[in-house]
Amino acid sequence: MTVLVIGATGELGRATVSALSAHYDVLGVSRSTDPSVNLTEPETLDALFANHDPFEAVVVLSGAVPFAPLAELSREDFQTGFTSKFLGQVEAVQRGVAHVVDGGSFTLVSGILSDHPVPGSAAASSINSAVNGFVVGAAPQLPRGIRLNAVSPTVVTESVRYHEAFRGFEQIPAAQVAQWVLRSVAGEQTGQIFRAGW
Numbered sequence: 001m002t003v004l005v006i007g008a009t010g011e012l013g014r015a016t017v018s019a020l021s022a023h024y025d026v027l028g029v030s031r032s033t034d035p036s037v038n039l040t041e042p043e044t045l046d047a048l049f050a051n052h053d054p055f056e057a058v059v060v061l062s063g064a065v066p067f068a069p070l071a072e073l074s075r076e077d078f079q080t081g082f083t084s085k086f087l088g089q090v091e092a093v094q095r096g097v098a099h100v101v102d103g104g105s106f107t108l109v110s111g112i113l114s115d116h117p118v119p120g121s122a123a124a125s126s127i128n129s130a131v132n133g134f135v136v137g138a139a140p141q142l143p144r145g146i147r148l149n150a151v152s153p154t155v156v157t158e159s160v161r162y163h164e165a166f167r168g169f170e171q172i173p174a175a176q177v178a179q180w181v182l183r184s185v186a187g188e189q190t191g192q193i194f195r196a197g198w
């Protein structure tokens with residue numbers, strides 16, 4: 001059986017595909033792959049699920065969040081971020097649940113900003129908290145022993161573009177975040193927020 005990784009071409013996605021591939025068949029997708037999945041167009045998910053045998057696990061490692069001073073964050077900024085990182089992941093679970101095997105799992109991604117903000121992170125911090133809240137609220141309601149967790153990384157060593165904003169934060173390699181995803185997929189826990197590196 002196969003693990004589906006959405007956001008597979010990104011920094012965390014590539015490391016996760018590599019870590020999972022030692023143990024599972026992995027199908028990695030994003031907007032730029034074939035098949036293509038765009039989490040802001042959730043019908044693309046339906047098309048993928050309709051054309052594939054049920055998955056052992058679904059992992060989501062995508063989602064864009066805006067960074068700007070609070071006074072400059074518009075309603076549209078919040079809506080765009082919530083649509084991409086929050087609703088995209090919610091819909092991956094809602095639309096995917098019928099296409100995951102008994103005892104399978106979902107692993108979503110949030111981030112350290114839910115608890116430790118940086119300048120400009122009001123939207124990102126809100127969205128990460130919403131993802132964590134969804135995991136806590138939805139996990140007990142999933143059928144057939146299907147589990148749901150989030151991995152919440154600190155800033156990643158390879159993501160150099162974030163380092164200036166995350167001054168003073170300990171960094172961890174993407175490969176270490178990938179081990180937390182593997183632990184979520186392979187383990188038995190549900191409703192957990194796995195803090196990777198903090």
Ligand SMILES: NC(=O)c1ccc[n+]([C@@H]2O[C@H](COP(=O)([O-])OP(=O)(O)OC[C@H]3O[C@@H](n4cnc5c(N)ncnc54)[C@H](OP(=O)(O)O)[C@@H]3O)[C@@H](O)[C@H]2O)c1
Pocket residue numbers: 006007008009010011012013029030031032033037038039040061062063064065084085109110111112152153154155156157159162
């Ligand atoms: N990197 C870090 O330090 C860090 C720390 C904490 C949390 N996070 C969170 O982890 C997640 C991934 O971060 P990353 O640094 O790995 O990002 P990244 O390198 O920018 O990669 C993003 C991945 O998601 C895909 N993607 C983007 N929009 C998509 C959409 N609408 N539908 C489907 N796929 C989409 C991208 O591929 P395409 O462009 O081909 O679609 C790519 O595969 C984000 O939610 C981020 O907030 C990252």
